[in-house]
Every structure is written in C-alpha cells, then in structure tokens.
Amino acid sequence: MKKLITAFTFILAITFSAQAQDVKTVTLEQTKGEFTQKEIKLSEGAYIFNISNNNAGTDVGFVLVPEGKDASDSKNHIKNAYVTKVVKEGKTESSNTVTLQKGTYKYFCPLNKTPQYTLVVE
Numbered sequence: 001m002k003k004l005i006t007a008f009t010f011i012l013a014i015t016f017s018a019q020a021q022d023v024k025t026v027t028l029e030q031t032k033g034e035f036t037q038k039e040i041k042l043s044e045g046a047y048i049f050n051i052s053n054n055n056a057g058t059d060v061g062f063v064l065v066p067e068g069k070d071a072s073d074s075k076n077h078i079k080n081a082y083v084t085k086v087v088k089e090g091k092t093e094s095s096n097t098v099t100l101q102k103g104t105y106k107y108f109c110p111l112n113k114t115p116q117y118t119l120v121v122e
Helices: 002-021
Strands: 023-031 039-042 045-053 063-066 092-094 098-100 103-108 117-121
Parallel strands (some): 039 117
Antiparallel strands (some): 045 092, 063 103
C-alpha cells in the first residue's frame, strides 16, 4: 500500500510540475499615465501578469478585456487578470493565471488613467 501511495504521489507531483511549467509570465511596467509596453503579442496559453509601479504617482492595477467589449463595464473584464492587490509605488504585484485564446484584447489601468493598449494572441 505504501508503494502505491508513493507512486500516486510521484505521478501527481509530475502532473502539477508539468502544468506549472506551462504558465508564462508577462511583465508590464506603469509610469505616470501610461504603460511602457504599448502593444503585446503572445501565443495561446496560460499567463500570469506582473505589474510594476514605477513612479506612476498613484496606486495602479490592470484590466484586460476582449476587443469589442465595453471596457467600462466590469462584467466584460477578465477577472483573473486583475492583480491580486493594488500596486503601490515601487512595488510589483501579480494576477492569477489567465488562459488566453487567439484574438485581440485591450489592457489598461483605470487607476492610473492609461490609454487602452492592444494585446494580440496568435
């Protein structure tokens, strides 16, 4: 029985490890009123967004919306893309894992009042 439990645990660990390796990180920086990255191109897959606040003059966040949806309506926001807490000056915070399909998205920060930028998934 111990061997069976050990084998099961080993297989489970390999599965979780393989899934974790599939998640990629996208690092974005905000300064006063803008993101420094004006457009992003990614492949389909799972991502975590790391958002840095580089002297934006306010707390910052991150909103991701499929193109064509009303970005001012929070029902259209991809909630997992939100940072888990607002990003203070000089800090970096992360989103939860977001799975992106092919298409075009808009990203912006309503706290820092940035324009809407384009994220393309090919």
